[in-house]
Amino acid sequence: MVNKKFLIVEDSPTMRRIIVNSLKRFGVNNVAEAGNGVEALKKLETDRFDVLITDWNMPEMDGKDLVTHVRQMPQYKSIPILMITTRGMEEDVITAIKIGVNGYVVKPFTPDILRKKIQDLLG
């Protein structure tokens, strides 16, 4: 985990801060941030990331569309993707799996859940 480069995509500055601070506590210091899917795609194109953590509900481009785009990028076909969202319906989880999300966390979550999900993602 500690050697991986993370991209956090989340429109709430508070949530981004919570996730980034948590990653720091887990020993991860190589972290970039984006406020929506459009910003995230720009960063993904110009830089190289090992893990994508994304929210669902975001302006301009939501997490679902972002993940769909990312899975079409050859360099990111297999990038581990964790979705962190308030959406907790069964159909949302099914949609997320169908578009290629590898892990799903519902807000609010605890530090332990976040750590475990990331560890599961990275095998």
Place this chain on the structure above:
Amino acid sequence: MSDGNGFDEVLKKIEKLQESVRISEEVLPIVNELFYFVRDIIPIMVQVNAFMKLSTGKLPTAKENIANVTKTTENATAQVLDSLDMLSEKLFELRQLIENDTNKEKQLQLVDELSNSIADMTFAFQFQDITSQQLSHVNQILEAIYDRFLSFFQSSLSLKDHSSLGGSVIEAIEYEIRKQMKSDQVEHFEKETEDKIRKTDITQEQIDNFFDHLKKKNVADTE
């Protein structure tokens, strides 16, 4: 009446009535006016009815989301307060250990526990994101309802131009509305919906200065 054909059925009946009734030349224009007015107002009434059913279904969701905001913030606040209590206790324990200069291991353990408590508190602030989404949904519902009301209002105003009867009816409604706006019911509604939440940017310092100024003024006036 069959689904989707209700309005057409009514129009057909009125047309038949028009044809079958033998009326004088003086009455015919009035009947025609009535027909045009009914033809114009029925679609609006249908839309209003459908909208009322739709929006009354949405309002409980909006209310629920607002209640959820309160619940979410209460839970988060409780979590933070619990963590703060625990922090206080551990800091007190740590202080004692340092004072007595005993048990370095225990001191370090307490520092780690303090660190974890701070992390827990940080996570409690997820409520801000969650409640923001809940309120955004409520806002969406209210905006949609508002837009719809506006469009009905504009549709009803256009009745004025379609028939002279329509014009007279709308003018009469407008007159009654002006009377209503001066009524006690409206005053009561305004009072009930008054925004009492503090929204200004005024600082405590400005309030204190204002207070002092008033106090001095009072003293000066009485001297």
